[in-house]
Amino acid sequence: MLIIAIKMLLADKGKYFGIVLGVTLASLVITQQGAIFTGIMSRTFATVTDMGDPDIWVMDTKVQYIDDIKPLQSTALGRVRSVEGVAWAAPLYKGMLRARLDNGEFQNCVVLGLDDATLAGGPPSMIEGELEFLRRSDAVIVDAIGARTRLAQPDGMGGKRPLRVGDTIEINDRRGVVVGICQSMRTFQSQPVVYTTYSRATHFAPRERKLLSFVLVKAMQGVDHKDLCDRIEAASGLAAYTRDQWKWKTVMFYIENTGIPINFGIAVSLGLLIGAVITGFMFYSFIADNIRYLGTLKAMGATDATLMNMVLVQALIVGTIGFGLGAGLASLFGAAVKRSPLAFLIPWQLLVVSGSAVTVICLLAAMLSMRRVMTLEPAMVFKG
Amino acid sequence: MTTQTHASPSMDLPGGGSLAVRCQGVTKTYGKGDAAVRALRGVDLDVYTGELLMLVGPSGCGKTTLISVIAGVLDHDEGACRVLGEDLRDLSPNKRAAFRARNIGFVFQAFNLIPTLTAAENVSVPLLIQGVGRREAMARSRELLAKVGLGDRTHEMPTRLSGGQQQRVAIARGIVHNPRLLVCDEPTSALDHKTGQRILELLREVAAGTQLSLVVVTHDPRIFEFADRIAEMDDGRVRRIAEGQHHDHSTGRGGFDIAPGDSSPGGKEQA
Numbered sequence: 321m322l323i324i325a326i327k328m329l330l331a332d333k334g335k336y337f338g339i340v341l342g343v344t345l346a347s348l349v350i351t352q353q354g355a356i357f358t359g360i361m362s363r364t365f366a367t368v369t370d371m372g373d374p375d376i377w378v379m380d381t382k383v384q385y386i387d388d389i390k391p392l393q394s395t396a397l398g399r400v401r402s403v404e405g406v407a408w409a410a411p412l413y414k415g416m417l418r419a420r421l422d423n424g425e426f427q428n429c430v431v432l433g434l435d436d437a438t439l440a441g442g443p444p445s446m447i448e449g450e451l452e453f454l455r456r457s458d459a460v461i462v463d464a465i466g467a468r469t470r471l472a473q474p475d476g477m478g479g480k481r482p483l484r485v486g487d488t489i490e491i492n493d494r495r496g497v498v499v500g501i502c503q504s505m506r507t508f509q510s511q512p513v514v515y516t517t518y519s520r521a522t523h524f525a526p527r528e529r530k531l532l533s534f535v536l537v538k539a540m541q542g543v544d545h546k547d548l549c550d551r552i553e554a555a556s557g558l559a560a561y562t563r564d565q566w567k568w569k570t571v572m573f574y575i576e577n578t579g580i581p582i583n584f585g586i587a588v589s590l591g592l593l594i595g596a597v598i599t600g601f602m603f604y605s606f607i608a609d610n611i612r613y614l615g616t617l618k619a620m621g622a623t624d625a626t627l628m629n630m631v632l633v634q635a636l637i638v639g640t641i642g643f644g645l646g647a648g649l650a651s652l653f654g655a656a657v658k659r660s661p662l663a664f665l666i667p668w669q670l671l672v673v674s675g676s677a678v679t680v681i682c683l684l685a686a687m688l689s690m691r692r693v694m695t696l697e698p699a700m701v702f703k704g
Numbered sequence: 705m706t707t708q709t710h711a712s713p714s715m716d717l718p719g720g721g722s723l724a725v726r727c728q729g730v731t732k733t734y735g736k737g738d739a740a741v742r743a744l745r746g747v748d749l750d751v752y753t754g755e756l757l758m759l760v761g762p763s764g765c766g767k768t769t770l771i772s773v774i775a776g777v778l779d780h781d782e783g784a785c786r787v788l789g790e791d792l793r794d795l796s797p798n799k800r801a802a803f804r805a806r807n808i809g810f811v812f813q814a815f816n817l818i819p820t821l822t823a824a825e826n827v828s829v830p831l832l833i834q835g836v837g838r839r840e841a842m843a844r845s846r847e848l849l850a851k852v853g854l855g856d857r858t859h860e861m862p863t864r865l866s867g868g869q870q871q872r873v874a875i876a877r878g879i880v881h882n883p884r885l886l887v888c889d890e891p892t893s894a895l896d897h898k899t900g901q902r903i904l905e906l907l908r909e910v911a912a913g914t915q916l917s918l919v920v921v922t923h924d925p926r927i928f929e930f931a932d933r934i935a936e937m938d939d940g941r942v943r944r945i946a947e948g949q950h951h952d953h954s955t956g957r958g959g960f961d962i963a964p965g966d967s968s969p970g971g972k973e974q975a
Binding site: 698 | 797
């Protein structure tokens with residue numbers, strides 16, 4: 321009987337494409353808008369993602385998210401190092417400092433000061449130069465996107481060229497020499513990221529009594545990260561989060577304190593609504609067009625369960641095709657904007673959400689139509 | 705799953721032969737209150753095993769309602785209607801559907817062939833409903849289409865067939881699962897006279913030598929000659945039952961000795 325359902329579905333090409341279009345539209349909007357939202361949210365914790373080494377981040381208890389810096393006393397580092405299960409602990413300076421370019425323009429940069437001894441928390445990969453070059457005098461490493469966009473230098477011909485190794489920049493009136501270009505994620509506000517040593521970063525930073533932003537911790541092998549967090553908090557009176565906890569805390573801050581999720585939620589809801597309306601209407605209309613034949617099948621002895629299975633199979637077919645097309649188009653969109661500043665990320669969880677939403681749309685459309693089939697009087701086949 | 709045929713017993717008569725359908729005092733009312741329409745007002749009708757009974761009468765006299773009740777696709781209100789020994793009102797919807805699938809074939813006025821399926825696929829539908837495998841169902845369908853003269857059109861879509869050919873496909877679909885009762889609703893009304901006659905000839909041909917009983921609703925007096933008996937309906941009742949030209953006492957088809965008051969052959973007026 322399922323082959324009959326499939327042939328029925330494919331025969332009315334106008335309705336078939338209409339239903340698939342509705343599902344595709346819903347799938348595209350949900351996946352594409354969801355991917356942009358996910359991309360933006362992933363940028364909020366770009367620094368945590370880029371720093372692959374530390375298992376645990378230690379900070380002031382009042383810190384709410386990655387850019388909310390509440391400096392610690394330098395003694396905090398020693399207290400954390402003394403906790404059992406800590407393999408190493410390193411200081412991290414993180415601040416938003418103003419860089420002066422050769423053309424006299426100013427540009428805010430995220431400056432990350434790494435532990436002088438170990439350079440723990442360095443960029444994930446180097447495009448030019450080496451991390452060790454940070455030990456040179458006045459050395460800084462700049463991220464590639466920042467180097468070719470906001471920190472680009474005048475090329476002498478009225479245009480601009482990317483910042484290169486050997487160029488200098490001024491950060492807070494102090495000289496910095498570019499010794500490397502690294503690859504790192506765009507940050508939430510797309511500022512350039514400048515890596516240097518902790519001691520040099522504290523020279524770049526305005527004078528303050530406390531300058532230690534975070535303590536980065538590597539756990540000893542076999543030590544449970546959450547248990548270690550608890551021990552660090554108990555011993556230091558500070559807040560300690562695993563990498564994942566810290567990412568989620570940052571994301572939740574943006575979700576709870578900005579209008580971003582509402583904006584995207586509205587877009588996704590509209591996609592869902594429009595997709596559901598188009599799909600539901602077209603599918604119902606398709607069933608209505610075929611009600612005579614479904615009635616004939618019912619008169620000939622097909623049970624309600626058989627007919628409902630047929631409707632369900634039809635809904636799942638258009639759902640699967642529509643979801644595939646929508647997700648595929650969203651992926652193509654992502655590939656097209658890969659080099660643009662637009663945030664775009666499709667994790668598998670987003671596809672599950674999008675697929676579930678499409679399934680709900682198709683089931684709603686099918687249920688609406690199933691009611692018609694269930695209440696179908698087989699005697700209608702004799703009514704001419 | 706295999707096809708079950710002749711699963712339900714017919715009702716044997718004392719004088720020999722048997723009944724496929726017995727309706728006694730069957731009533732059916734549509735709607736309620738002032739809007740109520742009494743479609744059947746106490747119908748008494750027997751259909752004998754192996755006969756071709758035609759139901760005739762003016763529009764709105766209850767013919768369609770009566771065959772809907774007989775075919776088990778509509779519940780009557782009062783009276784009794786036993787089809788192949790079963791009172792279908794006693795069966796659950798699923799059991800009734802299974803009963804129809806096994807025992808009843810349908811031929812519709814507008815053919816009701818599924819336009820997206822080929823002729824052979826359309827014919828195979830009753831078998832698929834019973835759970836017969838697609839390959840076997842298609843083989844049997846093609847075989848039957850050959851018998852009704854459409855052996856070379858099995859792969860055609862219904863829209864590419866003439867009205868007569870479509871009705872042949874519909875007849876093949878109606879009998880492919882070896883039903884015991886074939887219900888035909890105005891099978892010739894969409895066809896010209898000559899084609900209509902051929903369709904009736906075909907119906908008689910496929911029923912010959914079987915226990916298949918046919919109930920044919922028609923307005924077309926030109927096909928009355930094919931009937932064993934003709935039941936004339938008016939205002940929700942069977943008014944008169946006449947022997948058709950095919951009535952054959954020697955075979956017993958349509959010629960049973962019926963108790964007075966029943967739908968007896970011979971043109972008896974009914975109360």
